[in-house]
Amino acid sequence: MTVPALEARTISKSFPGVKALDAVSLTMLPGSVHALLGENGAGKSTLIKALTGVHRPDGGCILLPGADGRPAEVQLTDPAAARDAGIGVVHQERNVIRGFTVAENIVLGRMPRRAGRIDWARARDEAAACLAQLEVDLDPSTPIAELSSAQMQLVEIARALFTETRVLLLDEPTASISAAESDRLFRVVDRLRDEGASILFVSHKLEEVYAHCDTVTVLRDGRSVLESQPLSAHSHDEIVDTMVGRALGSLTVPDRPAPRSSAPALELTAVTTTAGHHGVSLSVRPGEIVGLYGLVGAGRTELARAIVGLERITAGELRVEGVPTRIRSVRQALHRHGIGYVTENRKEEGVFLEQSITRNVAVTVWPELQRGPGLISARRERELVARFVDELDIRISSQNQLAGRLSGGNQQKVSLAKWLAASPRILIIDEPTIGIDLRTKRSFYELIWRLADEGMAILLISSDLAEMITLADRIAVMDRFAIAGERTNSHEYDSMSQEIIRLIHSHAGSHAEAGAVGTEEGIDVAG
Amino acid sequence: MSDRPAVVRWLATPRFVLIAIIVVLVAVLTAVKPSFLNGAFVLAPLITSITVFTVVGLAQMMVLSIGHMNIAVGQMAAFGAMASGISFDLFALPLAAGLLLGLVAGAAIGALTGWIIARTGVNSFIVTLAMSFALLGLVPTVYSALSTGSAFVVKPEGFDLLGRSSFSSVCLAGWCGPAAIPLMVVPVLVVMALVGLLYQRTRWGRELLLTGSNVTAAELSGIPTARRIVMAHTLSGTLAALAGILLATSIGSFTPSIGDEFMLQSFVGPILGGTLLAGGYVSVVGTFLGITLTLVIRKGLELFGVGIETLNVLLGVILLVALSADRVREIRLRRGRAPGSAPGRPSGSTPDRTPDAEEVPA
Amino acid sequence: MTRARLGSQSITLIAIVVAGTVLLGIASGGDLFSPVGIRTFFQFLAVPILIGLAQMITVAVGQLNLAVGAIGGVAAALAAVLMADLGVPPLIGALVPLAVGALAGLANGWLVVLTRINGFIVTLATMTILLGAQYALVGTRTVSADNWQPLAAVGRATVLGVPLIFLAAVAAAVVVALASRYTRSGRRLLASGDNPEAARLLGISNDRSVVLAHTASGLLCGVAALVSLAALPGVNQSVGGDWLLPSFAAPIIGGVSLTGGTVAVLGTVLAATVVRLVDTARAEFQLAPAWVNFVIGAVVLGTVALDRVRQVRAERRRGAARAQDAPAVDTLEAAR
Amino acid sequence: SSGGGAEATGLDTVKVALVPGGPHPYFQPWIAAADQAKTDFGLGDATFNETAGWDQTKENDVINSLVANGYNAFGVFGVSPTDINSTFQNLKQNGIASAALGSCPAGDVNDADFCLSTDTEAAAYKAAQATIQAMGGKGVLAHLTGVNVDSNTQRRIAGVKKAVEETNGAVTLLPDVTDIDTDITTAQKAVADLLASKGSEITGIVSTAYNPAVAAATAVKESGLPISLVAIDDDETILAAIEDGSVYATIAQNPTGQAYVGSYALAKLASKECTMADPGAIIDSGSFVVTKENVATYDDERTAASEQLMKDFDADHLVCS
Numbered sequence A: 001m002t003v004p005a006l007e008a009r010t011i012s013k014s015f016p017g018v019k020a021l022d023a024v025s026l027t028m029l030p031g032s033v034h035a036l037l038g039e040n041g042a043g044k045s046t047l048i049k050a051l052t053g054v055h056r057p058d059g060g061c062i063l064l065p066g067a068d069g070r071p072a073e074v075q076l077t078d079p080a081a082a083r084d085a086g087i088g089v090v091h092q093e094r095n096v097i098r099g100f101t102v103a104e105n106i107v108l109g110r111m112p113r114r115a116g117r118i119d120w121a122r123a124r125d126e127a128a129a130c131l132a133q134l135e136v137d138l139d140p141s142t143p144i145a146e147l148s149s150a151q152m153q154l155v156e157i158a159r160a161l162f163t164e165t166r167v168l169l170l171d172e173p174t175a176s177i178s179a180a181e182s183d184r185l186f187r188v189v190d191r192l193r194d195e196g197a198s199i200l201f202v203s204h205k206l207e208e209v210y211a212h213c214d215t216v217t218v219l220r221d222g223r224s225v226l227e228s229q230p231l232s233a234h235s236h237d238e239i240v241d242t243m244v245g246r247a248l249g250s251l252t253v254p255d256r257p258a259p260r261s262s263a264p265a266l267e268l269t270a271v272t273t274t275a276g277h278h279g280v281s282l283s284v285r286p287g288e289i290v291g292l293y294g295l296v297g298a299g300r301t302e303l304a305r306a307i308v309g310l311e312r313i314t315a316g317e318l319r320v321e322g323v324p325t326r327i328r329s330v331r332q333a334l335h336r337h338g339i340g341y342v343t344e345n346r347k348e349e350g351v352f353l354e355q356s357i358t359r360n361v362a363v364t365v366w367p368e369l370q371r372g373p374g375l376i377s378a379r380r381e382r383e384l385v386a387r388f389v390d391e392l393d394i395r396i397s398s399q400n401q402l403a404g405r406l407s408g409g410n411q412q413k414v415s416l417a418k419w420l421a422a423s424p425r426i427l428i429i430d431e432p433t434i435g436i437d438l439r440t441k442r443s444f445y446e447l448i449w450r451l452a453d454e455g456m457a458i459l460l461i462s463s464d465l466a467e468m469i470t471l472a473d474r475i476a477v478m479d480r481f482a483i484a485g486e487r488t489n490s491h492e493y494d495s496m497s498q499e500i501i502r503l504i505h506s507h508a509g510s511h512a513e514a515g516a517v518g519t520e521e522g523i524d525v526a527g
Numbered sequence B: 001m002s003d004r005p006a007v008v009r010w011l012a013t014p015r016f017v018l019i020a021i022i023v024v025l026v027a028v029l030t031a032v033k034p035s036f037l038n039g040a041f042v043l044a045p046l047i048t049s050i051t052v053f054t055v056v057g058l059a060q061m062m063v064l065s066i067g068h069m070n071i072a073v074g075q076m077a078a079f080g081a082m083a084s085g086i087s088f089d090l091f092a093l094p095l096a097a098g099l100l101l102g103l104v105a106g107a108a109i110g111a112l113t114g115w116i117i118a119r120t121g122v123n124s125f126i127v128t129l130a131m132s133f134a135l136l137g138l139v140p141t142v143y144s145a146l147s148t149g150s151a152f153v154v155k156p157e158g159f160d161l162l163g164r165s166s167f168s169s170v171c172l173a174g175w176c177g178p179a180a181i182p183l184m185v186v187p188v189l190v191v192m193a194l195v196g197l198l199y200q201r202t203r204w205g206r207e208l209l210l211t212g213s214n215v216t217a218a219e220l221s222g223i224p225t226a227r228r229i230v231m232a233h234t235l236s237g238t239l240a241a242l243a244g245i246l247l248a249t250s251i252g253s254f255t256p257s258i259g260d261e262f263m264l265q266s267f268v269g270p271i272l273g274g275t276l277l278a279g280g281y282v283s284v285v286g287t288f289l290g291i292t293l294t295l296v297i298r299k300g301l302e303l304f305g306v307g308i309e310t311l312n313v314l315l316g317v318i319l320l321v322a323l324s325a326d327r328v329r330e331i332r333l334r335r336g337r338a339p340g341s342a343p344g345r346p347s348g349s350t351p352d353r354t355p356d357a358e359e360v361p362a
Numbered sequence C: 001m002t003r004a005r006l007g008s009q010s011i012t013l014i015a016i017v018v019a020g021t022v023l024l025g026i027a028s029g030g031d032l033f034s035p036v037g038i039r040t041f042f043q044f045l046a047v048p049i050l051i052g053l054a055q056m057i058t059v060a061v062g063q064l065n066l067a068v069g070a071i072g073g074v075a076a077a078l079a080a081v082l083m084a085d086l087g088v089p090p091l092i093g094a095l096v097p098l099a100v101g102a103l104a105g106l107a108n109g110w111l112v113v114l115t116r117i118n119g120f121i122v123t124l125a126t127m128t129i130l131l132g133a134q135y136a137l138v139g140t141r142t143v144s145a146d147n148w149q150p151l152a153a154v155g156r157a158t159v160l161g162v163p164l165i166f167l168a169a170v171a172a173a174v175v176v177a178l179a180s181r182y183t184r185s186g187r188r189l190l191a192s193g194d195n196p197e198a199a200r201l202l203g204i205s206n207d208r209s210v211v212l213a214h215t216a217s218g219l220l221c222g223v224a225a226l227v228s229l230a231a232l233p234g235v236n237q238s239v240g241g242d243w244l245l246p247s248f249a250a251p252i253i254g255g256v257s258l259t260g261g262t263v264a265v266l267g268t269v270l271a272a273t274v275v276r277l278v279d280t281a282r283a284e285f286q287l288a289p290a291w292v293n294f295v296i297g298a299v300v301l302g303t304v305a306l307d308r309v310r311q312v313r314a315e316r317r318r319g320a321a322r323a324q325d326a327p328a329v330d331t332l333e334a335a336r
Numbered sequence D: 001s002s003g004g005g006a007e008a009t010g011l012d013t014v015k016v017a018l019v020p021g022g023p024h025p026y027f028q029p030w031i032a033a034a035d036q037a038k039t040d041f042g043l044g045d046a047t048f049n050e051t052a053g054w055d056q057t058k059e060n061d062v063i064n065s066l067v068a069n070g071y072n073a074f075g076v077f078g079v080s081p082t083d084i085n086s087t088f089q090n091l092k093q094n095g096i097a098s099a100a101l102g103s104c105p106a107g108d109v110n111d112a113d114f115c116l117s118t119d120t121e122a123a124a125y126k127a128a129q130a131t132i133q134a135m136g137g138k139g140v141l142a143h144l145t146g147v148n149v150d151s152n153t154q155r156r157i158a159g160v161k162k163a164v165e166e167t168n169g170a171v172t173l174l175p176d177v178t179d180i181d182t183d184i185t186t187a188q189k190a191v192a193d194l195l196a197s198k199g200s201e202i203t204g205i206v207s208t209a210y211n212p213a214v215a216a217a218t219a220v221k222e223s224g225l226p227i228s229l230v231a232i233d234d235d236e237t238i239l240a241a242i243e244d245g246s247v248y249a250t251i252a253q254n255p256t257g258q259a260y261v262g263s264y265a266l267a268k269l270a271s272k273e274c275t276m277a278d279p280g281a282i283i284d285s286g287s288f289v290v291t292k293e294n295v296a297t298y299d300d301e302r303t304a305a306s307e308q309l310m311k312d313f314d315a316d317h318l319v320c321s
């Protein structure tokens, strides 16, 4: 029998009011990719933190191969100890030092020195080599603050690999990167596995899991319900049911009625913005879900920001319910025009991490909750919030809990609940399901359909093509700050995805002279 | 995972610790120095100081709630007091009108500060520091120009009643109130109640707190953050002016040195009371208790007649020991359940952060 | 510093320094550039630079140090009393402020880390304690510099007309700059200040960073105290009394972010120079101190506002550039 | 020294408290004088408390705490001359004897029982005259002083101005350099900047504040400029400077007399043995020009003045039963 690269035995960990891990065990073998699955809040991230010295477990032990090759118990008192023990990790949230360069973020744990001082030249070279190994084309001396979240994640992976790594723990590494970048990541993962490393992989995307993992552990409510089993022994549905704890039927796309009114709720004609958009035309009718697809950096987020007044529209026209409008702030967008905007960056823009759930959810409705001399009834506020907590099945211990203490997926739901509470007539949703588990995604889809059926106009921005093809009625494709084209959604994944990729491709091809950025990525998406 | 009972939650707040420390201190002081209970000469001046500095603390708390700072609290107090002084001295206005004018002046200077911050996006520390310098230049110049002896000394009717009288001058049917409680507590209690109500129950108060928690998220949630920033600084200026005027009524005249001692104290109260420097959380009662604690310590040392060197050393040491006791209690509470990683950092200006709670050694 | 780029703040400050020097030079009829003028100008720049750096280091780690003046005051007072009353030789006496400063800083750091009390309150408390200690040491008397004549001679010494103490402050600045760029501890300290959570996950001990920052800050206060000791006519309880605000003003005007994670050594030095220019102008034009406060306030606001305007312009330009890169409307139509 | 009423009964019920504005070398002689008064006059107690730290609110707090601790006679140097009358009124209402020592309340009214103080304007006038004399009656004079908005500073400025005006233009006065007494670094910097920009013109400096005097003494000596310097007060640092010639003269005030005679009169008032003939009387405690010639002997002159002061109190100011 091979000696495990890492073995965790009956790890327990409690936070005030939550038992996040309850005697969880896990065996990672060398040369294997181990999937760690579970719903939001199941304890996946907590387990990874317990294995890397971030949290000290309340009970249980961790074993690594000792000098004699036999498993020996180790005390990982802090992250540095874990790193020195050959455990590399990429946490779920981005952890970069924004004031530093890419190179320095990679080498920070082990800065090369010469003659008593840091050898910056060597640091850059080593970082560059590390990035090259990941096939990432980034100048190591770029300030990291200039990178996108996906690029930062790649840098973090480079950092995890920078030191001698036998065990690599990846917490939802593919949640917010493009398919092309995911493929690149998996190539590296596969290579590392072939070289004998052991990889732990957390994802809510089961397709990926089946394509690349060989072993699986499933957590539910802090307990392991399936422990270090061969993945091939379990079907997709079986795994889902294990995670959820009951049978979860398959999702059927409803037969949605055609939009009731033909007058668009939101309409852009030949819009130019300070963000750099040119001649963007787009419309969403009440009861309609319009998907806005594109590659990372195509300018979809910026378009959403321009609609709600965070960028200026310099030419063209924006009509809300037929009336030409100029929106200057999110406040106007919400309270005057009934437009809600769920941002993609929940940690920095979506939720107030240090505030209670109540305050997070109710922020958009205070003007309406006000009674008499400007006072808000705490009771009415709680009732309202309780309704949305129920509706979205947000896992909280109390409404007073700080949003920052929730698992990532639940934070995302809080950020969504805030906008649903405001009951807008037009809802713009940017990357809504990043890091959300399957069941919640389902209920989220159903919610979106229901909202549309109730007459809401929904503009959905997502990089998950499958999601887009499932949800949208119509899909507009954006490429480099312009609309490349628009298609009615047939809900047929294969044909639809082909068509959309072709659309991006032809748009990119027609501007080859403009320096075709991201063209290869366009091809990759089809994979 | 239900809510802990309110009482238990309250016992775990810094407020409870402060009350406990204050009660113990007062008990010890009374036992060792019975003169501590002297109404007119110990308690009344002590309470007067507490009321004035509570207002100062609240002025700072206003901007702390949005994650800002007001380095110019003292100078804004001086400015507001100056306006009141001028209105009594040069225009012979009655008390109420002069007070109002002073508060308006404070509000105006606060609003200007807030507007500059909101418009330029420059850190509040720098803007208020610059503002304090500018006022430090302006106020004495005005005093020199408009007064003899650099002070406004005209007292309208009711001036001494507000600043230097106690409930002993409030008599009903032959019964007079205690001499230990100055009349000044009345307006200050009202102010505390209003500020408490603002943060507890009104939309503006909550919007201030959310702006302090994360200004980007607040803007993206439809909160008019620029207006809230101006609002917080305006209220801060108003309260600072109020404190300056109250101080002037208690010492007897309006001088440019009013507010000199405000800046550090203004931070001590809120921070001891649990208000976060990073914004997003405030406590009115905590601010009051924090101020009370420091002033009771001072008064106690004063009664023992300790020299200035010992006074300072003891003040510092008692502060540290009292707060360390708080930490020990917290650690005990958590023993067995080591604290987790701190949540993500707030995005407001955070000039001070204690290091993240790393695991407490078992 | 291999890849140090001049921050926009520094460029603004250099412009102000140059313009100010020229104007003041003309106004003084060249007196500013006379040997006495130069010596006076730089002599009083040493302490502001040192205390600015001392504050900068704590700000860089996300803390602050209210005790700068008190640490400096106690350090100077203890050295003075030892030399004057106990006959400690000046050579050893010179080491006292450094030791006192470093120890006081270390104590600050430990207190912050061990008690987890807010650094603001900790340094406020140590400030009061140290002020008491300073008074206990010297009371109301002024210990004359005659008691440490060799040191005072160093305080008066010049190299090519520039005071030695100023060169010492510049040397300290260079050391701080190099340490923040080329030492692991320096980088870790900045990482802790920039993003403590990320730093912790990277295996950096924020506690150690905090202790290091406070100790270095205390040591720099000690150096400032030594410089004061050498340059002042005597030491009394007022030494250090005026350090707090300038210690914040220099780094913050110099471009250090209050949220931690940045250092701006050049900016701090330049900002201190600007403040010194205002001082000199006060003497030249015999302005009331009230006016000087006005001017400092205005300069600060002006500097930051100017910087802000430039930033906004740069952002606009970036947006415009991107719009140019985007495909033209007609070709877009064709693509459909 | 002789005490007129040393044998008087009832003085042991009197507890005298001397409260300076804050820590300052000027007040140090008060400590010894208070002790001396306590033994000489058989007072119940005499204490000295400088914890006010130059803040009027804190000074009021200190006084109130002392009252609570049983002190019934107060000699106070008011931090804020415009506000200290309120404090005196408060003491008077509670039947407590009070004296303004070292500094009289601003304005024409003194609500303390008496004020025993240097006439600050007169002292500054004398200092400026001494400087002008050292300058040979002509030249450019600079005046260094403390907090501009303090009414005592305004009096000093007036005194210096008066002396300069009397020269009929032979002496020009530079704008007053104020607010440089906060700490010795500020003082030194201000003096150095002054010498760097105007050093060649200045022929005389009069400093009516402590830190600038210390700073100017060294700066003038080091610069080698022919500038006559006159300081105020007689701290040992200044006296040493007079002896070595770097300071031409200083104007010594009479803190010992203020504290000693003040305690005496306060005790008489507090014990109800006497009342003031003229309540609120303002009495000059004297100021003395100290130069190299009389540096060894000026203290005798001052002691004599104190004794005269004591006699004046017994004879004129106090009405005893």
Ligand SMILES: Nc1ncnc2c1ncn2[C@@H]1O[C@H](COP(=O)(O)OP(=O)(O)OP(=O)(O)O)[C@@H](O)[C@H]1O
Pocket (backbone or CB within 6 Å): A015, A016, A018, A019, A020, A038, A039, A040, A041, A042, A043, A044, A045, A046, A047, A092, A405, A406, A407, A408, A409, A410, A435, A437, B340, B341
């Ligand atoms: N620092 C903390 N303090 C308190 N509770 C915490 C903390 N971190 C996590 N928890 C709680 O522990 C539980 C497990 O959270 P964890 O982040 O491990 O979930 P997860 O499986 O990673 O979920 P997701 O898929 O949403 O990322 C949750 O109930 C969460 O609220």
Ligand SMILES: Nc1ncnc2c1ncn2[C@@H]1O[C@H](COP(=O)(O)OP(=O)(O)OP(=O)(O)O)[C@@H](O)[C@H]1O
Pocket (backbone or CB within 6 Å): A148, A294, A295, A296, A297, A298, A299, A300, A301, A302, A344, A431, A461, A463, C322, C325
């Ligand atoms: N052509 C460009 N030139 C410069 N910066 C760009 C360009 N395109 C995008 N960016 C920047 O790259 C970052 C990523 O873009 P952004 O995430 O807004 O795009 P998106 O279309 O919303 O993609 P996604 O939603 O998939 O993240 C943004 O900060 C944006 O400012």
Ligand SMILES: [Mg+2]
Pocket (backbone or CB within 6 Å): A044, A045, A046, A092, A171, A407, A408
């Ligand atoms: Mg997770």
Ligand SMILES: [Mg+2]
Pocket (backbone or CB within 6 Å): A300, A301, A344, A430
């Ligand atoms: Mg996006």
